[in-house]
Amino acid sequence: MIETARFLNRxxxxxxxxxxxxxxxxxxxxxxxxxxxxxxGLPAPFGLTVRYxxxxxxxxxxxxxFDGMGLHIDASSGYEAERAMKAGIAADKxxxxxxxxPGNLKELVEAGVFYNACSLHQIEAYGKLFxxxxxxxxxxxxxxxxxxxxxxxxxxxxxxxxxxxxIPQAQELLQKYGLKVRTVHTHVGSGTDPDEWQKVAEPCAAxxxxxxxxxxxxxxxxxxxxxxxGEKTADFQAIGARVQQILLDxxxxxxxxxxxxxEPGTFLVAQAGTLLARVQDLTQTSSRRFLKIDAGMTEILRxxxxxxxxxxxxxxxxAQTEEYVVVGHxxxxxxxxxxxxxxxxxxxxxxxxxxxxGDLVAIEGAGAYCSSMAAINYNSFPQAxxxxxxxxxxxxxxxxxxxxxxxxxxxx
Ligand SMILES: Cc1ncc(COP(=O)(O)O)c(C=O)c1O
Numbered sequence: 001m002i003e004t005a006r007f008l009n010r011x012x013x014x015x016x017x018x019x020x021x022x023x024x025x026x027x028x029x030x031x032x033x034x035x036x037x038x039x040x041g042l043p044a045p046f047g048l049t050v051r052y053x054x055x056x057x058x059x060x061x062x063x064x065x066f067d068g069m070g071l072h073i074d075a076s077s078g079y080e081a082e083r084a085m086k087a088g089i090a091a092d093k094x095x096x097x098x099x100x101x102p103g104n105l106k107e108l109v110e111a112g113v114f115y116n117a118c119s120l121h122q123i124e125a126y127g128k129l130f131x132x133x134x135x136x137x138x139x140x141x142x143x144x145x146x147x148x149x150x151x152x153x154x155x156x157x158x159x160x161x162x163x164x165x166x167i168p169q170a171q172e173l174l175q176k177y178g179l180k181v182r183t184v185h186t187h188v189g190s191g192t193d194p195d196e197w198q199k200v201a202e203p204c205a206a207x208x209x210x211x212x213x214x215x216x217x218x219x220x221x222x223x224x225x226x227x228x229x230g231e232k233t234a235d236f237q238a239i240g241a242r243v244q245q246i247l248l249d250x251x252x253x254x255x256x257x258x259x260x261x262x263e264p265g266t267f268l269v270a271q272a273g274t275l276l277a278r279v280q281d282l283t284q285t286s287s288r289r290f291l292k293i294d295a296g297m298t299e300i301l302r303x304x305x306x307x308x309x310x311x312x313x314x315x316x317x318x319a320q321t322e323e324y325v326v327v328g329h330x331x332x333x334x335x336x337x338x339x340x341x342x343x344x345x346x347x348x349x350x351x352x353x354x355x356x357x358g359d360l361v362a363i364e365g366a367g368a369y370c371s372s373m374a375a376i377n378y379n380s381f382p383q384a385x386x387x388x389x390x391x392x393x394x395x396x397x398x399x400x401x402x403x404x405x406x407x408x409x410x411x412x
Pocket of ligand 1: 053189220221266
């Protein structure tokens with residue numbers, strides 16, 4: 001089946017090409033807001049905080065849009081926390097969950113950022129700086145789940161968070177520094193099958209028993225969106241019903257009314273973003289036709305990294321179809337946009353509208369972990385521009401295309 005574009009049509013795409021050039025990330029304000037409203041509707045019996053996992057897309061326009069809708073922020077490095085503050089987000093709306101202890105943790109926490117310790121070492125470091133205060137701990141509940149082995153971040157094979165068997169050691173540190181755990185935090189993976197996600201919620205909630213002072217439970221992110229036809233998308237009402245029951249049962253058993261936190265990245269932005277590129281060459285061998293575009297791993301790394309599948313739509317009126325292997329503009333055989341989802345290092349030709357040189361191509365589902373997670377500047381391609389299609393149809397620049405001089409500005 002040939003995929004279709006979610007919010008771009010040929011006319012709008014042409015206008016964007018004329019005004020901003022390609023490659024360019026295009027985002028839909030309408031879809032961003034719709035996704036946020038869906039998450040905010042998650043049923044939670046004792047209150048809900050939705051944090052946007054800004055690693056998915058850290059552009060200030062996105063941060064400010066969600067901030068205006070009442071979302072808080074999940075920052076994954078000290079730099080992300082600072083970046084959010086520079087975008088105008090109040091520090092007390094930011095929780096920091098970082099693999100690398102930031103050198104300026106003291107300043108960040110003094111500014112109001114809430115800290116989530118992800119290892120015993122991090123508890124110790126935080127305790128030394130802020131004894132007697134409240135914070136959060138991230139626990140690996142013993143099982144993980146993700147759309148791909150590389151996106152599962154809990155279970156025995158994952159180095160993230162405090163392994164649940166080390167909770168006694170964590171508690172010793174809490175005592176040593178007089179720390180109080182306000183939030184028990186878990187995040188088990190990304191792109192998780194919605195049924196799996198619900199199964200993992202229960203053992204995560206059970207961790208609250210170890211931290212009697214905790215008033216909040218964060219179940220992290222990981223809500224799947226189905227980018228390709230036939231892929232499941234998380235149903236927030238169904239997930240909410242399950243989580244609601246878990247929290248109600250917990251309240252009945254313990255008398256504790258737990259405030260729920262979730263921190264989706266993908267779900268909030270993935271479908272609201274499209275990477276718009278241009279067909280810059282068409283080549284073939286005896287068995288394959290290659291469609292070469294003016295974007296690639298420099299703008300969208302997920303296919304090369306995870307064999308992730310993104311719909312790719314040729315924006316022309318052709319009634320004819322063709323099978324193409326779509327490749328990026330880098331001198332790298334791994335710069336492949338149509339990898340075989342099952343087989344490592346193998347391409348899979350895809351049926352698409354027959355393309356001509358210069359046609360525009362929309363790579364869909366590119367709002368999350370694309371502009372923020374690409375091999376930017378490889379082969380010295382400048383960082384792409386970004387544009388928001390506002391609800392009234394007007395276009396707003398989100399990021400200027402990088403110049404070559406900006407790329408080399410810090411070279412000594
Ligand atoms: C701690 C934490 N929270 C939330 C997220 C967001 O995950 P997703 O984009 O799958 O919703 C991530 C992603 O890696 C994460 O590490």
